[in-house]
Amino acid sequence: MQKFRCDAPKMFSKPQPGVVEEKITSDEPGRVKYKTTYWPAMLFRDDSMTLAPGQEVAVVGRQGITLLVRPL
Template identity: 45%
Template sequence: MLNPKSFQTVQSLAQTYPGVSTQVKGYVEQAINPNRRGRVRYQATYWFGICADARSLPSGMEVTVIGRQGNTLIVQPIVS
């Protein structure tokens, strides 16, 4: 699991950069494997993505963006 102190949360980004959206839903475009980056579609753009708790996330899965580390989004699966 990633240490929350090692990345910026969506809320802290919105405070640092006024106007940044706090929309947090995205979709896995390229599968994310444990401790490996995949691709995430978020706000009509594509980002690298990694799962916060080192799980596999298949392509097409809906995810919550919880933060960012450089050019990589930190995501968690949305469970219903």
């Protein structure tokens, strides 16, 4: 039986700009536009907040193919 392996987050040395395309909440990941491409994204810290489409965010890292974001 193979165990599920959760990739450790890889933090960027400098936050990069992104824009929310699909709502992101503390309970649900969403999607952001980052460097001309759309990526799955989730909040970096488990804050009780909602990031709305069109909102600018800081992309601070990634976990697997999911970007880690925080509000600006």
